Amino acid sequence: MTSRGGFTGPGRDLAAEDRLELTSVGVDIGSSTSHLLFSRLELERRDGRYVTTRREQLYASPITLTPYRGQRRIDDQRLAAFVEEQYQAAGLARAAVDTGALILTGVALLRDNARAIADVFAAEAGRFVAVSAGDQLEASMAAHGSGAVALSAQCDGVLHLDIGGGTTKAIICRSGQISELMAMDVGARLLAYDAEGRIQRLEAAGRRLGQTLGLDLAIGHVISETERRQLAEAMVEHLLGEVSVAGRTHHSPLLRTPPLHDRSGISAVTFSGGVSEFVYGRAQAAFGDLGGPLAEAVRARRHLLGAPIVDAGGSIRATVVGASQYTVQLSGSTIYVEPIESVPLRNVPVLAPRFELASPELDPQAIEQAVRAALRRFDIASDSGPLAIAAHWHGSASYRRLDAFSRGVLGALDGHLGPGRPLVLVFDSDVGGLVGLHVRQELGLAVAVVSIDGLELREFDYLDVGALLPASGAVPVVIKSLVFPSRPVAASAGRIGDGEDQRHGYQQRQRQDAEDH
Numbered sequence: 001m002t003s004r005g006g007f008t009g010p011g012r013d014l015a016a017e018d019r020l021e022l023t024s025v026g027v028d029i030g031s032s033t034s035h036l037l038f039s040r041l042e043l044e045r046r047d048g049r050y051v052t053t054r055r056e057q058l059y060a061s062p063i064t065l066t067p068y069r070g071q072r073r074i075d076d077q078r079l080a081a082f083v084e085e086q087y088q089a090a091g092l093a094r095a096a097v098d099t100g101a102l103i104l105t106g107v108a109l110l111r112d113n114a115r116a117i118a119d120v121f122a123a124e125a126g127r128f129v130a131v132s133a134g135d136q137l138e139a140s141m142a143a144h145g146s147g148a149v150a151l152s153a154q155c156d157g158v159l160h161l162d163i164g165g166g167t168t169k170a171i172i173c174r175s176g177q178i179s180e181l182m183a184m185d186v187g188a189r190l191l192a193y194d195a196e197g198r199i200q201r202l203e204a205a206g207r208r209l210g211q212t213l214g215l216d217l218a219i220g221h222v223i224s225e226t227e228r229r230q231l232a233e234a235m236v237e238h239l240l241g242e243v244s245v246a247g248r249t250h251h252s253p254l255l256r257t258p259p260l261h262d263r264s265g266i267s268a269v270t271f272s273g274g275v276s277e278f279v280y281g282r283a284q285a286a287f288g289d290l291g292g293p294l295a296e297a298v299r300a301r302r303h304l305l306g307a308p309i310v311d312a313g314g315s316i317r318a319t320v321v322g323a324s325q326y327t328v329q330l331s332g333s334t335i336y337v338e339p340i341e342s343v344p345l346r347n348v349p350v351l352a353p354r355f356e357l358a359s360p361e362l363d364p365q366a367i368e369q370a371v372r373a374a375l376r377r378f379d380i381a382s383d384s385g386p387l388a389i390a391a392h393w394h395g396s397a398s399y400r401r402l403d404a405f406s407r408g409v410l411g412a413l414d415g416h417l418g419p420g421r422p423l424v425l426v427f428d429s430d431v432g433g434l435v436g437l438h439v440r441q442e443l444g445l446a447v448a449v450v451s452i453d454g455l456e457l458r459e460f461d462y463l464d465v466g467a468l469l470p471a472s473g474a475v476p477v478v479i480k481s482l483v484f485p486s487r488p489v490a491a492s493a494g495r496i497g498d499g500e501d502q503r504h505g506y507q508q509r510q511r512q513d514a515e516d517h
Contacts, residue, residue, distance in 0.1 A: 018045045022098045023058070027083070028317075029066060029117060031106030032165020032189045032289075033274060034079065036061040037317060038090045038097075041483065052483060059090035063274075063316060065287070071201070072107055076116035083120060094123060101129045101482055105138050106166050129347055129462045129480055134379030135183035135256055138162070139169035143181075144460075145484040146272040147312030149173045156267035159243060159307065162318065163275035163294065165189035166203065170243050170260060178377075183256040184242065185209075186235040188275050188291035197222045200288070205254065209234055232293030236301060245306050268310040269302075272318035280311050318484075332454030333473040336436025342422050342448040343465050343475060350388045350426070350461040351378060357394040362401050367408025375412065378459075387416065388424040390457040397431045406439045422448035426455050426463070452477070 020043045027036050042054040067078035087094055102121055104114060109132055121128060133141060139162060143149050148160035153176030162169040168186040172179045190206030193199050199221050210217035213230055217223070238252040242259055245266070251259050277283035278295030286292055302309055337343055353370035371389060380387055389409055395401065409425070417423055423445060425435055436451030450465060455477060457463075466476040 019043070023092065023096060025097050025100040026103070027100065027121070028103045029074075029079070029105070029108045030164065030166075031108065032066060032187070033063050033316075034066045034082065035063040035317065036083065036086045036090075038092060055483065058092075059086070060317070061086040061089070066108070072110065072113075074108060074113045074116060076113075076120055079117070080120045097124075097127075099127050099129075099480070100124065101131060103131045103133055103141070105133045106164075109134065129482070131349075131482075132379070132384075135167065135169065136181060136377050137379040139171050139181045139183060140178055140377060141460075141482075141484070142169060142272045142318045143171040143173055143178055145318035146270055148270045148272075149176060149178060151268060151270065151310065151312050152176055157265040158310075159263075159266045159269045159305070161239075161243070161269065161271050162273045163187065163271065163279075163298075164273040165289070167256065168239060168273075170239075172260060172262070172266070174265075180260055180262070182242065182258065182260050184239060184252065185254040185256060186239050186294075188287075188289045188294055190235075190290065191217065191223070191228075191231065192289045193223055194288060197224065199223055206231070209254070228290055229293050229297075232290050233297045235290075235294060236297035240301060240304050244304050246304075266305075266307045269305045269307050270310050270312045272316065274316050277316050279309070331452040331474045331477055332430050332432060334430040334433040334454075335452040335473070335475065336433045336440070336449060337452075337468055337475070338436070338440055338449050340468060342450050343467050345386055345422075345424070345450065345463065345465040347480070348386045348388045348424055348463040348465070349378065349380070350390050350457050350459065350463060351375065351380070352390045352457065352459045355391055357391065357405075360395065360401075362404035362408070364404045364408040364411065367405055368411040371409055371412035374459075375416075380416070384416070386421050386424055388426050388457075388463055389413075390426045390455075390461075391428075393427050393429045393431050397434050402431075402434055402438045403442065406435060406443055410439065410443065410445065417445075417447045419447075422450050424463075424465075425449075425451040426457055427451075427453040428456055429453060455479070 022041045022043070023038070024041060025036055025038050028034065037060050038058040040056045040058055041052055044053050064082055067075040067082070069075045102117075104117060107113060108117060114132070118130070131137070142162035143160045146160055146162070148158045148171065152158040152173035156174075157179070158173040160171040160173060162171070164187050166185075166187040166189060168184045169181060170184070171181040185203075185205035189201065190203045190209070191199060192201040199217065199219055202217055202219055207217050209231060213234055215227055215230070235254070238254045242252055242255065243263060245263050271279045275291050275294050275298075278292050279298055283291075351371070351374040353374040355370050356366060391405075410423075413423065423439065425432065427435070430453050432451040432453030436449045439445045439451075440449050452465070452475060457479065458481070460482040462480040462482075464478040464480070466478075468475055
C-alpha cells in the first residue's frame with residue numbers, strides 16, 4: 001500500500017478493503033514510569049478476518065519517570081508535554097495516528113489521575129482503546145508481551161516475573177496459556193532517593209518492610225547503600241519464598257493476591273518490567289531507586305529459582321501495546337437486541353471465559369465460576385462500563401442447556417449490569433437470538449440485552465457494535481485486537497550467564513544449565 005487515507009475517515013469503507021496499513025501508538029502510564037511505542041501495521045484479510053502480515057516499529061520513546069504533584073497525584077501538564085514531545089520526535093501528527101491503546105496501571109488508575117490522563121488524550125477518544133489494568137490484567141499483558149506465553153508453547157512451564165516500580169507479578173505459563181498468577185508489594189520504587197541518598201518517595205509497603213528490618217525510614221532520611229541492599233535482599237527473599245518450588249508454606253505479608261498453587265514443572269524463568277533491564281544486563285545507570293540492588297539480589301540467588309533465566313525479548317516494554325489490529329465482521333442474523341437503542345456500542349472489552357460446553361448437561365455453577373475467573377483475570381470492577389462475554393458454543397441449544405448457561409452468566413454478572421451497562425453476549429455459532437430471548441423472557445432480565453453470533457473473538461479483543469441493519473437483521477462489528485510487540489521466541493531467547501546474554505537454542509540452554517548445577 002503506497003498511500004494511506006485516514007483510517008477513521010468517514011469515506012473509508014473498511015469492509016471493502018483486503019489490505020490495510022495502520023499507524024498506531026501504545027501508551028503505558030504507570031506508577032513509576034511512562035513511555036510510548038509507535039508502530040506501523042500491515043494487515044491482510046484472510047477468511048473474513050484481518051491478519052497482521054508485517055509490523056514495523058517506528059519510534060520508541062524514552063522511558064520517563066511518571067511526573068507527580070505530591071505523593072499520589074500525577075502531574076497531567078508535565079505528562080501532556082512529554083506525550084507531545086514524543087509525537088514530534090516520531091514525526092507524527094496526532095491526527096495521523098489511526099488507532100492505539102492507552103494502558104493505565106497502579107496510581108494512574110486512581111479516579112482523579114484517570115480523569116486527568118483522559119483529558120490529555122481527549123482528541124483520540126473513540127480511536128483509542130483505554131485499558132485500566134489492575135494487578136491481574138497487567139500481569140496477563142506482561143506475560144504475553146514479554147514472550148513468556150509463546151515460550152511456554154515450546155517447552156515445559158515458564159515462570160514469568162514482571163518486576164516494576166511498585167509491584168511484582170508472578171505468572172506461570174503452560175502450553176501457550178496463562179495457568180495462574182499472583183502479585184506482591186515488591187518493586188524498585190517502593191523507595192526513591194536523590195543524589196545525596198535523601199528519601200524523596202516512600203510507599204507504605206516500603207516503610208513496613210523497613211520496620212521488619214529495624215530501619216526507621218521516612219521522607220528526608222538519608223538511606224545508606226547497605227540499607228538499600230538490605231531492603232532489596234529482603235524483597236527478593238519474600239519473592240523467592242512464593243515462586244520457587246522449595247518456597248515457604250507460611251505466605252508473605254507482601255502478597256496482594258492469593259498465592260500460587262502449583263509451582264512445579266518450571267523449565268525457564270523470564271523477566272519484564274524496569275528491573276528486568278538490570279537482570280538482563282542492559283541497564284547500567286542508577287535511577288535513585290532499588291532497581292539495581294533488586295536485580296543483583298535476583299542474580300545472586302538465581303539458582304534458587306530452579307530453572308535457567310531466559311531472555312524472551314519483551315523486557316521493560318512488555319505491557320506497551322504496539323497496535324490495535326482491526327477486523328470487520330458482520331454478525332449472524334439470528335441475534336437479539338432489545339431495545340434497539342442499545343446499539344451502537346464502542347470499545348467494549350471482550351472476556352473469553354474458559355467454558356466447558358461439550359457436556360450434554362451444563363452446570364450453572366461451573367459457568368458462573370468460569371465467568372468470575374475471567375472477571376478477576378481482567379480486573380473488571382462492578383462499576384465499569386459494558387463488557388462482552390464470548391463463548392464457543394458446543395452441542396444442542398436445548399431449553400435446559402440454554403437455561404443453565406444463562407443462569408450461570410447472570411449469576412456471575414450480578415452487579416455488573418444496569419443502566420448504560422447492557423448484557424452483551426457473543427457466540428461463534430447461531431445461538432445468539434435464543435440466548436438473548438431466554439434471558440429476557442424466561443429469566444426476566446430487565447436491562448438491555450445485546451446477544452449476537454457468527455463472530456470469532458478472543459481475549460484482548462474490543463468491540464464496536466453498530467446499529468441494526470434492517471435489511472439483513474444483522475449488525476456490523478469492528479473488532480480491535482491488541483497486538484503485543486514480542487519477537488519470535490525460538491530465534492531470540494537466550495540463557496543468562498554471569499553478566500552475558502548467551503544466545504542459544506532452548507534445548508542447548510537446558511543441557512548447559514544441567515552442567516552448571
